[in-house]
Amino acid sequence: xxxxxxxxxxxxxxxxxxxxxxxxxxxxxxxxxxxxxxxxxxxxxxxxxxxxxxxxxxxxxxxxxxxxxxxxxxxxxxxxxxxxxxxxxxxxxxxxxxxxxxxxxxxxxxxxxxxxxxxxxxxxxxxxxxxxxxxxxxxxxxxxxxxxxxxxxxxxxxxxxxxxxxxxxxxxxxxxxxxxxxxxxxxxxxxxxxxxxxxxxxxxxxxxxxxxxxxxxxxxxxxxxxxxxxxxxxxxxxxxxxxxxxxxxxxxxxxxxxxxxxxxxxxxxxxxxxxxxxxxxxxxxxxxxxxxxxxxxxxxxxxxxxxxxxxxxxxxxxxxxxxxxxxxxxxxxxxxxxxxxxxxxxxxxxxxxxxxxxxxxxxxxxxxxxxxxxxxxxxxxxxxxxxxx
Amino acid sequence: xxxxxxxxxxxxxxxxxxxxxxxxxxxxxxxxxxxxxxxxxxxxxxxxxxxxxxxxxxxxxxxxxxxxxxxxxxxxxxxxxxxxxxxxxxxxxxxxxxxxxxxxxxxxxxxxxxxxxxxxxxxxxxxxxxxxxxxxxxxxxxxxxxxxxxxxxxxxxxxxxxxxxxxxxxxxxxxxxxxxxxxxxxxxxxxxxxxxxxxxxxxxxxxxxxxxxxxxxxxxxxxxxxxxxxxxxxxxxxxxxxxxxxxxxxxxxxxxxxxxxxxxxxxxxxxxxxxxxxxxxxxxxxxxxxxxxxxxxx
Numbered sequence: 001x002x003x004x005x006x007x008x009x010x011x012x013x014x015x016x017x018x019x020x021x022x023x024x025x026x027x028x029x030x031x032x033x034x035x036x037x038x039x040x041x042x043x044x045x046x047x048x049x050x051x052x053x054x055x056x057x058x059x060x061x062x063x064x065x066x067x068x069x070x071x072x073x074x075x076x077x078x079x080x081x082x083x084x085x086x087x088x089x090x091x092x093x094x095x096x097x098x099x100x101x102x103x104x105x106x107x108x109x110x111x112x113x114x115x116x117x118x119x120x121x122x123x124x125x126x127x128x129x130x131x132x133x134x135x136x137x138x139x140x141x142x143x144x145x146x147x148x149x150x151x152x153x154x155x156x157x158x159x160x161x162x163x164x165x166x167x168x169x170x171x172x173x174x175x176x177x178x179x180x181x182x183x184x185x186x187x188x189x190x191x192x193x194x195x196x197x198x199x200x201x202x203x204x205x206x207x208x209x210x211x212x213x214x215x216x217x218x219x220x221x222x223x224x225x226x227x228x229x230x231x232x233x234x235x236x237x238x239x240x241x242x243x244x245x246x247x248x249x250x251x252x253x254x255x256x257x258x259x260x261x262x263x264x265x266x267x268x269x270x271x272x273x274x275x276x277x278x279x280x281x282x283x284x285x286x287x288x289x290x291x292x293x294x295x296x297x298x299x300x301x302x303x304x305x306x307x308x309x310x311x312x313x314x315x316x317x318x319x320x321x322x323x324x325x326x327x328x329x330x331x332x333x334x335x336x337x338x339x340x341x342x343x344x345x346x347x348x349x350x351x352x353x354x355x356x357x358x359x360x361x362x363x364x365x366x367x368x369x370x371x372x373x374x375x376x377x378x379x380x381x382x383x384x385x386x387x388x389x
Numbered sequence: 390x391x392x393x394x395x396x397x398x399x400x401x402x403x404x405x406x407x408x409x410x411x412x413x414x415x416x417x418x419x420x421x422x423x424x425x426x427x428x429x430x431x432x433x434x435x436x437x438x439x440x441x442x443x444x445x446x447x448x449x450x451x452x453x454x455x456x457x458x459x460x461x462x463x464x465x466x467x468x469x470x471x472x473x474x475x476x477x478x479x480x481x482x483x484x485x486x487x488x489x490x491x492x493x494x495x496x497x498x499x500x501x502x503x504x505x506x507x508x509x510x511x512x513x514x515x516x517x518x519x520x521x522x523x524x525x526x527x528x529x530x531x532x533x534x535x536x537x538x539x540x541x542x543x544x545x546x547x548x549x550x551x552x553x554x555x556x557x558x559x560x561x562x563x564x565x566x567x568x569x570x571x572x573x574x575x576x577x578x579x580x581x582x583x584x585x586x587x588x589x590x591x592x593x594x595x596x597x598x599x600x601x602x603x604x605x606x607x608x609x610x611x612x613x614x615x616x617x618x619x620x621x622x623x624x625x626x627x628x629x630x631x632x633x634x635x636x637x638x639x640x641x642x643x644x645x646x647x648x649x650x651x652x653x654x655x656x657x658x659x660x661x662x663x664x665x666x667x668x669x670x671x672x673x674x675x676x677x678x679x680x681x682x683x684x685x686x687x
Contacts, residue, residue, distance in 0.1 A: 081654040084452060104655075108451035178558075186654065232558050233640060241557070250539035250556055361450050375449035380654045385472040388642040 029115040030296055037295035040070040040302055043086045043095030045285065046236055047259055047319045048146065049074040057335070058318045060311040068305075070298035078237035079185040080357060081380075087111070093293040094302075096146050098283040099134035100187060100209075100357040105288065106137045112291040113140045118300060121307035124325040128348060134356060135286040143286035144303045147312070149258055149321035149343065150282040150354045151183070151191070154273040156252040165276045166195045168253050170222055173229045180226070181242050181254025184233035186376070186383035187357055190281050191255060192219040192226075194355060198278040208281070208355050210364040216374040220382050227386055246271055258320025258343075279353030285321075316343070442661035452655025463662035473647070477666055480644040483560075484628040487567040488575075488621045494568070495575040495620065500609075502576075503583035515580075518573050526570065530637050533566045537638055558640040566638050567628050574623035582616025583609070618683035626671050 042049060049072055052059030061072050075092070077083035080101035087095060087110055097105065105111045116122045122144060129135075129145040136142055155163055160176070169180055170192070182188060193208035196218055203215050211219060232251050234242035243260050245251045247269045261273040287306055289299045305311050307324060313331030316323040322343040323329045329340040344350035358365070364373040374382075409416045446460045447453060467473045502514045521529065536542045537555050544554025555562060586609060594604040632645025644667050651660035678684070 078653070081452070084655055085653055088453075104451045108448075108453050230558070230640075232556075245539060248538070248540035359450060376452070377447075377449040377656055380651065380656050381466065381470065381659075383654075384642075384647055384650065385470060387640075388472040388476045388647060 029113050030118060030300060031115070033118050033300045034297045036068045036070045036298045036301060038069055038071065038298075040072050040295050040298040041092045042072060042074045042302070043077050043083050043092050043097075044074045045096055045098075045319075046076045046239055048096050048285075048315060050315070050318060055318075058314055060305070060314050064302065064305045064311070068298060068301045070295065070301060072302075076237055078235045079183075079187060081185070082236075084110075087290055090290075090292055092290055093295045093299040094287060094289040096285045096287050097143075098285050098357045100359045102134050102143065102286050102288060103359050106142050109291060111142055111288040112293070113137075113142050114144065114289060114300075114303065116141050116144070119144065119304045119307065121304050121325070124309075124327050125307060126325060126346070129284070129324055132284070134284060134358065135288075143288035144307055145324045146285040146287055146306055147316040147319065147321035147324060148282065148284035148351070148356070149319070150275045150280045152256050152258065152261065152273040152280070153276045154181075154246070154254055154256040154261060154264075154271055156246065156249060157270045157272050159249070159252045162272070163253075163274065163276070165198070166191070166278055166280075169255065170195050170226060171199075173226045173231075176229065176251075176253050178230040178232075179250065179252045180229060180231035181234060181245060181251035181256070182226075182231045183255050184235045184238075184387070186379040187281070188255075189216075189219050189223065189379055189382065190355065190357070192222045194278055194280060196222065207364075209358045209360050210366070210373045211360070212371070212373055216378070216382075220386070223386055233387075259318075262318075262320045275354070279355065282351075282354040282356055284356045439661050440665065442657050443665060445658055447656060447658050452657075454657050460658075463658035466659060467662055473663065476642055476644060476647055479641065480629060480667075481670065483564065483567065483643065484625045486564060487571065487628045488624040490564070490568040491572050491575040491624045492617060492621065494572060495579050496617075499576050499579035499583055502580050503586075518576050522573055527633070529570060530566060530634055533562070533569070534638055537562050557638055560635075560639050560641040562638040563635045563641055563643075566634050567624075567631070570634070571624040571627050574627070575620035578616040578620040579613055582613040582619075586612050615682040615685060618678045618681045622675065622678055622683060625674060629667050629670060 049061050050058045051061035051072070061074075065071055075086060077086055077095070080098050083095060083097055083101045084104055086092060087097075087101075087105060094111070102111075125145060129148075131139065131141065135145065153163060153166060153168065155168065160168065168176070169182065173180055183191070189211075190208040193205055193211055193215065196203055196215070197205045197208065200218065203218055205211065205215050231254070232245060234245075239257070239260055242251070242254070242256065243263050246254075246260070246264055247267060256273060258273070261271065264271050287303045289296060289303070293299050306315065307328075309325070309327035309331040312323050312325065312328035314335065316328065317332050317336045317339050320343065322345040323332050323340060326346075329345055332339040340346065360374060360376045360379050362372060362375040363369075364371045409419075441456075442454055443463055444459055444461070446455050446458045446462060448455065498514075498518075502511050506514060534541075534557060537557050537559075538544070539554050539556045541554060547554060590608055590612075591604060594608045599607065630645055632643060632649045635641045635643045635646060644663065648660045648664050651657070651663070
């Protein structure tokens with residue numbers, strides 16, 4: 001009897017807590033940017049908020065803090081799903097998210113629409129980056145662009161012949177037993193799908209993120225084969241491992257970001273990186289504000305700051321991605337000559353075969369009711385099976 | 390202080406004190422209420438919410454949990470996929486291996502400390518064993534990482550012999566680091582257990598003609614077994630729940646990694662359902678440990 005009473009009290013407590021836990025989504029946009037709150041808590045991709053501690057010449061946080069009085073605290077996300085979970089903890093004002101986080105955050109109401117009228121630098125942004133599926137919902141902007149880039153194929157030029165396709169990490173994986181370096185995330189399944197689009201056109205893959213069960217199984221089979229050759233893993237939180245491993249020759253071929261490529265080239269490691277012929281996965285990142293942001297004024301000021309020529313120019317040179325405006329391009333040229341051409345900032349054709357990260361959905365993210373695809377839970381389970389077996 | 394001022398509040402608090410003196414049970418309840426609220430509300434409450442998640446569904450697109458949408462889908466998925474069993478067996482196997490390793494390392498050290506060493510040396514050894522516990526757990530793991538790395542210390546030592554470094558993807562790395570991390574938790578209980586064994590018993594055993602090995606097997610070991618089991622609770626359960634070591638020094642996936650990955654990747658029901666498993670294993674282990682008398686020697 002006694003125990004029962006304790007249990008009942010506990011149950012009531014739990015239900016109360018759960019009830020408090022569900023946040024009410026607010027669609028209120030800011031009407032004007034007020035005074036800064038003095039603090040800003042961000043979720044970032046590695047290298048997106050540099051304060052000069054890594055390289056004194058790359059510092060776009062300190063000028064922002066001095067100008068606005070908003071002290072920036074940044075947390076690095078390991079991959080997009082991790083970023084989503086971080087934002088939902090309610091401790092952040094916003095962050096930089098890729099398409100496979102933004103679609104989920106917008107649909108779930110975790111992020112708020114952005115009043116772009118308040119942002120001075122928004123007008124300069126390339127039109128091709130505005131009102132895209134990954135940064136707006138029903139024509140309402142939900143964030144501002146940061147930069148975009150492809151996931152690249154990287155290899156050690158001393159141990160691996162020059163490559164033109166992804167074959168090196170798939171069909172030829174056996175040649176690099178234990179020395180493959182791949183991205184540790186279910187999102188990597190899309191990389192397998194892109195390779196299949198070129199090698200097995202019969203599968204009829206039209207979008208590497210929306211796969212029918214048959215197409216999905218083929219991608220997993222390709223990954224299973226690759227996993228028998230003991231690849232090593234990296235992600236957004238452990239990218240530094242990949243740099244160390246390539247520099248030491250522990251791994252000789254794999255998938256990477258321009259960021260690691262730049263770091264390795266800076267220390268004169270014998271590597272080369274390309275966008276292979278099949279095309280590749282990639283990202284077009286967006287700064288978004290949490291619907292429950294505690295410091296909305298600071299977040300708006302940050303979004304505006306990140307579109308400024310100086311900040312965007314520096315940040316995109318630092319990470320090795322494409323700037324978001326002509327002004328930022330011009331500024332980037334002053335620190336890294338040829339940066340805009342190198343990253344194809346204005347060359348829309350280049351981006352044609354780059355599939356920006358997006359989330360797998362049961363309805364294939366289309367209007368066709370007859371098709372069903374493997375949803376993201378299916379991707380997560382498949383990845384658990386691959387890495388855990 | 391209240392008596393010195395002698396104001397009205399003092400009278401009130403004195404009346405309260407008198408009332409409490411007359412009602413010892415109320416006194417006890419008041420004293421225990423704060424820690425109890427903490428234990429039941431915050432500690433068990435949060436665990437309960439976590440476990441409730443196991444019986445709820447989540448939206449496969451947004452990853453948000455739908456509270457009170459009851460379903461056993463998470464359990465069906467876990468039972469329907471062999472990988473969860475493989476990972477569980479790997480983890481339990483590692484926990485047992487680490488426990489045995491630590492026991493084999495700890496018994497001689499503890500025996501030396503308790504029976505052989507001079508008081509001075511004993512004090513020094515106790516400090517030496519406690520010292521690593523002052524350093525952060527993460528610092529120690531990263532120290533081991535720098536040893537294992539492809540261009541790290543071990544590679545440098547082994548290079549002249551033509552042996553490559555282990556790198557950071559070997560499951561044996563996890564075994565070494567776990568054994569290192571939890572060793573003090575095994576040494577200390579065995580050491581206190583051995584200290585309690587009366588010296589006269591060992592002498593009696595020798596007088597009756599038993600050799601050192603026999604004495605150890607038939608006298609010392611049975612007497613310190615409860616301490617050994619007590620130590621093994623730490624080594625076993627700490628290994629069972631850890632996900633940082635396997636992640637940082639190896640590529641191996643343990644129970645903790647699956648739970649962490651699924652909660653990080655937004656499949657909370659799976660993470661919650663799977664976290665029931667280590668809870669059940671540890672409860673089972675504790676029940677066995679209690680039978681062996683481990684709690685009497687803690």
